[in-house]
Amino acid sequence: NFFVENVRGMASANKGWFLKKQISEFSACGYEVKAAMLYASNFGTPQSRKRIFIVGVHKDIAFEYAFPIPSHGPQGKKSYVPLIDRIAGMPEWPEGEFFDYAFHGHYLSRNRKRGWDELSYTIVANAHHVPLHPQGEPMKFISKDKWSLRGDKNRRFSWRECAAIQGLPKRIKPIGTLMNKYRVVGNAVPPALGKALLAPIVKFETRPQ
Numbered sequence: 470n471f472f473v474e475n476v477r478g479m480a481s482a483n484k485g486w487f488l489k490k491q492i493s494e495f496s497a498c499g500y501e502v503k504a505a506m507l508y509a510s511n512f513g514t515p516q517s518r519k520r521i522f523i524v525g526v527h528k529d530i531a532f533e534y535a536f537p538i539p540s541h542g543p544q545g546k547k548s549y550v551p552l553i554d555r556i557a558g559m560p561e562w563p564e565g566e567f568f569d570y571a572f573h574g575h576y577l578s579r580n581r582k583r584g585w586d587e588l589s590y591t592i593v594a595n596a597h598h599v600p601l602h603p604q605g606e607p608m609k610f611i612s613k614d615k616w617s618l619r620g621d622k623n624r625r626f627s628w629r630e631c632a633a634i635q636g637l638p639k640r641i642k643p644i645g646t647l648m649n650k651y652r653v654v655g656n657a658v659p660p661a662l663g664k665a666l667l668a669p670i671v672k673f674e675t676r677p678q
Contacts, residue, residue: 491523500525503534507662511539514636514659515550516589522666532673537665552603553585555633556626561604566627568596568647578614582607582623592631594655596648599625628654636660 492502502525509518524534539545582601583589590600601608605622626634628650632641636659643650658666 488521495523495525499528501528501533503536505536507536507666508539508542509659509662510549510588511542511545512537512659512665513541513547513550513661514634515552515555516592516634516659518591518659520658524666534669537668540665549588551586552583552589552634555636556602556630557585559627559630559633562624563627563629566629566647567602568599568625568651570597572618572623573597577616577618580608580610580616589626589634592626592634592655594652596625596651599631599651599655602626602630631655 488504492504495502502523504521504523506519506521509516509520522536524536526532526534541547542549576598581590583603584607585603587603593599602622602624606619608616609619611617628643628647631651631654633639635654635657637654637657643653645653
């Protein structure tokens with residue numbers, strides 16, 4: 470009776486038509502529907518990841534869902550978690566665990582590197598577009614849609630670093646190719662965000678009868 474859907478691009482697709490259509494269809498099926506944009510950084514994940522979440526509760530259930538209040542950042546009681554807190558001490562050049570491919574023109578159309586004391590850019594599922602490790606020099610802005618690399622310490626995050634930034638447990642061992650590992654890690658909902666999102670539902674389901 471509960472559903473939670475994480476959808477990319479719904480707010481912008483056809484000026485919001487797709488998002489409105491989803492809500493309309495779920496409502497027609499008997500759900501009270503709410504949608505919100507949540508930022509993973511607001512819940513202790515060191516990346517500027519934002520996603521739309523739709524939560525529906527069937528009208529037969531006496532429960533009103535409320536989206537979680539940020540625990541980190543300006544709206545929370547704690548500071549944002551920086552990259553250094555998650556990946557410091559990991560191998561600087563983990564051969565075989567990062568996608569060592571040429572930085573093509575599209576990749577260099579925007580900044581891909583943030584510092585140790587900052588939030589990472591979004592950890593994505595496509596190995597080609599994974600952000601850069603913070604070591605070395607920052608990227609340099611050249612002109613609109615054009616950035617350049619500086620120095621010789623430029624590599625994408627390894628899949629293990631991506632997992633750490635997502636907040637996934639160290640014991641995970643995705644199977645398959647390196648591309649598959651990036652895909653599994655990048656598609657995951659950060660556990661800290663998932664826990665906050667599902668907390669009201671868990672509390673309702675485990676209440677004394």
